[in-house]
Amino acid sequence: MSETPQSADLIVFGGTGDLSMRKLLPALYHCDRDGRLAPETRIIAMSRGGLDDADFRGKVDAEVRSSVPVDDLALWQRFLNRLHHVTVDIGGEDPTGWARLTAMLAGHEQRDRVFYLASPPMTFGPFCREANRAGLVTPASRVVLEKPLGRDLASAQRINDEVGAIFHERQIFRIDHYLGKETVQNLLVLRFANAFLEPIWNSLWIDHVQITAAETVGTPGRRGYYDHAGALRDMVQNHLLQLLCLVAMEPPSRNDRESIRDEKVKVLESLRPIVGGEVDRFTVRGQYTAGVCGGVEVPGYLDEPDSTAPTEASHRVETFAAIRAEVKNWRWAGVPFYLRTGKRMPYRSSEIVVQFKDVPHSIFAGSAPNRLVLRLQPSEGIRLHLMAKEPGAGEVALKPVPLSLSFAETFTSRVPDAYERLLMDVLTGNPTLFMRRDEVEAAWRWIDPILAEWESQSMLPEPYPAGTAGPAGAHELVGRSGRAWHEEDLA
Numbered sequence: 231m232s233e234t235p236q237s238a239d240l241i242v243f244g245g246t247g248d249l250s251m252r253k254l255l256p257a258l259y260h261c262d263r264d265g266r267l268a269p270e271t272r273i274i275a276m277s278r279g280g281l282d283d284a285d286f287r288g289k290v291d292a293e294v295r296s297s298v299p300v301d302d303l304a305l306w307q308r309f310l311n312r313l314h315h316v317t318v319d320i321g322g323e324d325p326t327g328w329a330r331l332t333a334m335l336a337g338h339e340q341r342d343r344v345f346y347l348a349s350p351p352m353t354f355g356p357f358c359r360e361a362n363r364a365g366l367v368t369p370a371s372r373v374v375l376e377k378p379l380g381r382d383l384a385s386a387q388r389i390n391d392e393v394g395a396i397f398h399e400r401q402i403f404r405i406d407h408y409l410g411k412e413t414v415q416n417l418l419v420l421r422f423a424n425a426f427l428e429p430i431w432n433s434l435w436i437d438h439v440q441i442t443a444a445e446t447v448g449t450p451g452r453r454g455y456y457d458h459a460g461a462l463r464d465m466v467q468n469h470l471l472q473l474l475c476l477v478a479m480e481p482p483s484r485n486d487r488e489s490i491r492d493e494k495v496k497v498l499e500s501l502r503p504i505v506g507g508e509v510d511r512f513t514v515r516g517q518y519t520a521g522v523c524g525g526v527e528v529p530g531y532l533d534e535p536d537s538t539a540p541t542e543a544s545h546r547v548e549t550f551a552a553i554r555a556e557v558k559n560w561r562w563a564g565v566p567f568y569l570r571t572g573k574r575m576p577y578r579s580s581e582i583v584v585q586f587k588d589v590p591h592s593i594f595a596g597s598a599p600n601r602l603v604l605r606l607q608p609s610e611g612i613r614l615h616l617m618a619k620e621p622g623a624g625e626v627a628l629k630p631v632p633l634s635l636s637f638a639e640t641f642t643s644r645v646p647d648a649y650e651r652l653l654m655d656v657l658t659g660n661p662t663l664f665m666r667r668d669e670v671e672a673a674w675r676w677i678d679p680i681l682a683e684w685e686s687q688s689m690l691p692e693p694y695p696a697g698t699a700g701p702a703g704a705h706e707l708v709g710r711s712g713r714a715w716h717e718e719d720l721a
């Protein structure tokens with residue numbers, strides 16, 4: 231493992247898709263602008279799109295340039311010059327794309343070679359087989375697998391087997407970009423580098439935990455992917471469960487990848503299964519209808535512009551999911567973990583709220599329990615809501631006041647995007663923030679019965695107007711125990 235990447239060929243399969251355009255290419259540009267890509271490094275996009283290098287550079291210039299700071303045109307041009315495009319149809323008959331890629335890579339076997347699979351999961355196995363058949367997989371090459379890995383446990387195991395037949399586990403980087411977010415890593419520091427939290431980080435002191443990933447975006451142009459994914463596979467199985475693991479895990483004995491992964495797996499295995507009739511009690515699914523989001527009128531999920539018309543699957547897919555989860559172990563017995571994610575919510579905000587229990591006996595009127603809020607986005611930070619006395623004479627009046635740490639204000643260095651950090655980790659061969667096979671499979675094992683129950687029901691997801699905080703059922707899920715979602719922390 232080296233710290234500064236050497237020259238590399240980064241082959242992005244699905245290099246023209248939404249993920250590449252919105253996240254990977256902007257992140258790579260930032261890395262390049264900061265001088266973190268070696269001069270010879272090439273970024274080779276693959277898709278069925280029939281583009282040549284000039285077309286692809288033009289597409290990136292048109293679609294990515296406005297989303298990144300281009301203060302020096304020479305640097306932007308240097309970045310564009312690194313880009314190439316190869317047309318390949320996985321499973322297709324035409325071998326010319328593979329032949330072109332083989333020719334491009336010939337003579338560059340000494341470079342780091344990374345295959346980044348930013349494509350639907352069912353293409354992962356066939357891609358690895360075809361790349362291997364073309365003789366492109368070297369012992370030093372790495373493969374990055376985007377989430378969600380599969381559609382359920384069985385398909386995840388199959389994909390892991392197929393990829394594992396070509397690549398050794400140490401060459402496989404299963405990405406979950408939430409693990410590259412600054413606050414997520416800070417959560418580990420907060421928990422395990424500060425003495426005061428650990429004694430109260432348990433069911434004696436904590437009432438419940440809320441984990442929310444709310445987005446204002448909808449799914450225009452993503453029907454092909456989203457109809458077959460839905461919020462549970464797209465966000466809960468990976469991002470939200472990873473956050474839950476980091477909140478709930480036991481202190482690892484060392485800060486190394488295996489110790490942390492071992493503890494995360496134990497949490498996933500302690501999740502109380504939600505099966506059969508319990509699914510309706512502990513989960514809620516919704517789909518957005520037309521509404522107003524960020525002051526703009528937007529269509530419902532079924533009317534989003536797309537190259538394909540809605541199908542039966544479009545009517546059934548959830549764009550919102552909420553779950554009341556429980557970690558069945560000594561530390562967390564009886565503490566609900568509420569998970570929630572949705573598209574077209576009123577705000578773009580991802581947060582973990584740890585709500586403590588109220589004081590055992592209050593001598594003041596108006597006291598409220600403390601809350602620790604870990605904000606992942608839009609701006610990253612940590613807030614602790616404490617009770618304080620309002621200044622003034624007379625009767626003591628209580629007021630909740632936030633003790634806030636904003637990373638942007640406290641630390642002057644730019645906070646890198648999650649993908650920047652993770653791409654650099656792949657290029658330097660550091661797997662710490664990536665998922666192990668058993669982690670991914672343990673997450674599916676818990677998700678599968680929920681999916682199975684939802685899929686067996688004739689009932690459609692509960693509608694919610696775009697721009698609102700999800701369907702009524704989501705509020706009932708929390709409200710049944712006399713609690714409420716902390717919208718005030720998110721807005």
Ligand SMILES: NC(=O)C1=CN([C@@H]2O[C@H](COP(=O)(O)OP(=O)(O)OC[C@H]3O[C@@H](n4cnc5c(N)ncnc54)[C@H](OP(=O)(O)O)[C@@H]3O)[C@@H](O)[C@H]2O)C=CC1
Nearest residue numbers: 244245246247248249277278279319320348349376377378
């Ligand atoms: N979008 C996002 O914000 C995020 C997405 N992801 C994951 O990334 C993956 C891709 O998502 P997204 O970018 O949104 O999807 P898109 O549908 O926008 O892009 C898919 C890409 O894969 C290519 N592709 C698909 N099938 C084939 C094939 N048979 N042969 C060659 N190329 C193919 C497409 O190009 P073409 O159709 O021209 O061949 C396109 O470049 C998914 O697994 C998703 O879960 C993960 C995190 C965030």
Ligand SMILES: O=C1O[C@H](COP(=O)(O)O)[C@@H](O)[C@H](O)[C@H]1O
Nearest residue numbers: 377407443445447464465580607
């Ligand atoms: O993995 C995914 O994440 C994005 C949200 O990422 P964020 O960093 O902006 O919170 C989501 O839009 C997409 O549907 C999903 O595939």
